[in-house]
């Protein structure tokens with residue numbers, strides 16, 4: 001991280017949606033700029049990239065705590081999610097987008113239903129989103145078909161929209177919710193549209209066991225045989241992996257979204273992140289939804305990633321601070337095939353954030369990589385830019401009306417829970 005993103009006292013210049021200069025030299029003619037932002041007492045860093053979320057599930061924050069994945073999903077999430085309308089998805093997502101933007105996340109991956117609503121919120125908010133209609137195939141064939149068609153038409157309509165800020169993927173929800181022939185159809189659709197695949201994989205021990213019972217093999221081999229890894233793939237969780245499976249992920253360049261907070265809360269286990277990193281697998285960080293986290297604070301995910309692997313391995317260098325920071329920024333962007341964001345460098349997209357570094361927990365002002373990972377939180381973010389546009393100023397979101405979002409969210413919540 002040090003080489004890619006040195007901490008300097010200096011200047012950053014943007015033009016339109018790009019960073020054009022970053023360095024210590026002050027630009028000569030300051031009159032040429034339309035706006036000058038004073039960065040005294042600020043840390044400027046790349047925007048955070050959350051590579052796994054279900055934003056509309058903000059309604060379910062605190063709804064079902066202290067349960068394991070299968071009980072949580074089958075007995076709590078799915079029954080109430082069955083009541084979600086497009087309007088609920090709109091305002092549930094808007095609340096999450098507000099939370100993410102105010103907390104310094106500039107790009108997120110979202111897998112859900114009613115994705116047109118999600119895309120409209122992303123478009124209006126100015127954020128960057130890699131969006132995907134998640135499909136659960138435990139339904140009659142005609143419903144499966146309709147869901148797949150919905151996923152395809154969403155991707156066709158929105159890929160590349162919002163000035164290129166929206167990209168899309170195809171998503172079988174998980175091997176345990178999508179029969180093999182359905183997964184093959186989704187892979188074919190991804191191939192036809194030239195899109196990546198995003199899926200949940202090997203999150204809990206129970207699901208791995210069930211996969212072996214039902215299909216005679218573990219999820220990685222199952223998905224490999226179904227052709228999933230023939231497409232660019234991002235898997236969420238990947239907690240329960242063998243050495244051989246790690247090799248397969250590396251061989252197929254499968255990217256892993258590590259969701260430490262969610263995995264801990266649902267008692268799913270702890271992913272083998274140091275082994276994945278050693279094998280050369282690209283690992284990024286995700287919050288999963290606020291129903292299993294229960295916030296969307298990517299600083300917390302960086303901190304957890306840096307801490308828990310030290311704890312379980314007994315190796316204090318298992319995930320160093322610089323690695324956690326890279327997983328939350330540059331590697332997050334790369335893991336969703338965005339090669340021009342996630343770093344502060346001339347030529348990259350102007351997606352960056354400012355933290356108020358004049359707070360006690362940022363002193364001494366010495367090792368900011370350490371401070372960002374081990375001391376900071378979403379609350380430290382003061383300003384956010386995406387594509388060179390300022391979206392948050394002094395903690396206030398400029399693109400979404402926070403009071404309106406909270407009001408409409410609360411109306412939807414009352415209806416959903418009455």
Ligand SMILES: CSC[C@H]1O[C@@H](n2cnc3c(O)ncnc32)[C@H](O)[C@@H]1O
Nearest residue numbers: 054077111112113134135136173200
């Ligand atoms: C088909 S839309 C997304 C679907 O995923 C569910 N979900 C949320 N978090 C998790 C998780 O950690 N593992 C598996 N599935 C998850 C969510 O409830 C939606 O139904």
Ligand SMILES: [Zn+2]
Nearest residue numbers: 200236288289
């Ligand atoms: Zn998930």
